[in-house]
Amino acid sequence: MYPEDLKYTKEHEWVRVVGNKAIVGITEFAQDQLGDVVFIELPEVGEKVKQFESFGTIESVKAVSDLYAPVSGEVIKVNDALEDEPERVNKDPYGEGWMLEIEIKNPAELNNLISAKEYEAYIKDQAK
Amino acid sequence: MAIDEAILWSCQEGQVPPTLRFYTWNHPTLSVGYSQKVSKEFDITTCQKLKYPIVRRITGGRAVLHDQEVTYSVVISQVDPLFSRSVLQAYRNLATGLLVGCRILGVNAQMATKPQGKPLQSHRSPVCFSSTSWYEILVEGKKLIGSAQKRFQNALLQQGSILMEFNPQRWRDILRVKSTTLLEQLVQYTTSLKDHIPEGISREKVISAMIRGFEQVHGITFQETDLTVLEWERAHYLYRTKYSQDTWNYRL
Numbered sequence: 001m002y003p004e005d006l007k008y009t010k011e012h013e014w015v016r017v018v019g020n021k022a023i024v025g026i027t028e029f030a031q032d033q034l035g036d037v038v039f040i041e042l043p044e045v046g047e048k049v050k051q052f053e054s055f056g057t058i059e060s061v062k063a064v065s066d067l068y069a070p071v072s073g074e075v076i077k078v079n080d081a082l083e084d085e086p087e088r089v090n091k092d093p094y095g096e097g098w099m100l101e102i103e104i105k106n107p108a109e110l111n112n113l114i115s116a117k118e119y120e121a122y123i124k125d126q127a128k
Numbered sequence: 129m130a131i132d133e134a135i136l137w138s139c140q141e142g143q144v145p146p147t148l149r150f151y152t153w154n155h156p157t158l159s160v161g162y163s164q165k166v167s168k169e170f171d172i173t174t175c176q177k178l179k180y181p182i183v184r185r186i187t188g189g190r191a192v193l194h195d196q197e198v199t200y201s202v203v204i205s206q207v208d209p210l211f212s213r214s215v216l217q218a219y220r221n222l223a224t225g226l227l228v229g230c231r232i233l234g235v236n237a238q239m240a241t242k243p244q245g246k247p248l249q250s251h252r253s254p255v256c257f258s259s260t261s262w263y264e265i266l267v268e269g270k271k272l273i274g275s276a277q278k279r280f281q282n283a284l285l286q287q288g289s290i291l292m293e294f295n296p297q298r299w300r301d302i303l304r305v306k307s308t309t310l311l312e313q314l315v316q317y318t319t320s321l322k323d324h325i326p327e328g329i330s331r332e333k334v335i336s337a338m339i340r341g342f343e344q345v346h347g348i349t350f351q352e353t354d355l356t357v358l359e360w361e362r363a364h365y366l367y368r369t370k371y372s373q374d375t376w377n378y379r380l
Contacts, residue, residue, distance in 0.1 A: 039163035063277035
């Protein structure tokens with residue numbers, strides 16, 4: 001449920017690090033909590049995002065929530081398909097439901113993220 | 129709407145306590161969800177003719193016609209026991225207060241449970257009361273209270289509408305696509321207090337029951353206050369710069 005090759009934030013984003021790039025999405029837990037996603041607002045390519053600051057908005061049938069950047073850097077790709085098919089986030093949060101690709105500005109920031117095991121423990125703790 | 133956001137803003141900063149607010153509207157008003165496409169879904173000319181202003185919420189969900197209803201809002205911050213980082217848990221916490229409020233009114237309401245195996249909807253209805261989802265307040269399977277949230281890391285705002293009466297004809301007037309199916313769905317899935325309290329009830333009694341519902345369920349006592357000076361200032365500012373602007377309301 002929480003792929004071990006990814007890093008996570010406590011705000012339920014995942015990051016796949018490929019070289020100096022970070023691919024970002026939200027976790028299985030987050031999509032399940034939100035319910036059917038109906039709308040996603042993402043930044044434009046070229047915009048700069050800051051670690052743990054809001055980079056966009058996700059709306060489900062239940063709530064509008066902010067999305068938080070797991071790392072700082074420039075947005076180099078955006079998953080435009082989510083505009084018409086936001087439900088991809090529900091169906092395949094770690095695959096077709098990816099949101100952004102960020103060029104990592106400071107690799108040391110990756111140390112502020114948590115592992116799959118830590119994330120799973122964090123969720124269990126939250127559910128208590 | 130500006131006041132709700134001003135309360136949220138102030139509560140996030142710890143300037144004001146968690147707040148339950150009830151209000152009504154000077155004129156029937158159509159509030160739309162954060163991401164709704166107003167001109168695609170509603171007949172704006174008719175809304176103008178009928179003098180129904182349109183305002184966009186920061187919360188999600190679909191359109192509500194604030195007419196014969198009581199609007200409520202709840203703002204809680206992360207230090208409040210009712211807050212939860214889980215969307216569903218937070219909904220549940222608030223829904224239990226509303227549920228007991230309904231029961232105090234003698235209305236046998238239930239909380240909607242998570243639909244199992246529900247297919248994803250690619251074409252959503254523009255109207256809030258035409259469908260139900262988790263932890264909304266239903267009577268005999270029909271929606272009585274519709275709610276939507278805006279969540280932050282440290283606080284949340286939930287806004288909702290408690291229907292006193294329901295008139296599907298008004299929706300027929302203002303919807304752009306006057307789909308019979310949608311109107312039938314609305315009738316099928318919507319109820320109002322009038323259906324369950326035939327002798328009628330005042331808004332004041334509804335509000336008082338909801339307050340008692342929250343107090344009983346959560347073991348709290350509310351203090352009735354006016355907004356603080358800071359909240360008023362922020363509300364005026366938000367009204368001026370956001371909620372009175374077509375750029376926000378129509379996303380122009």
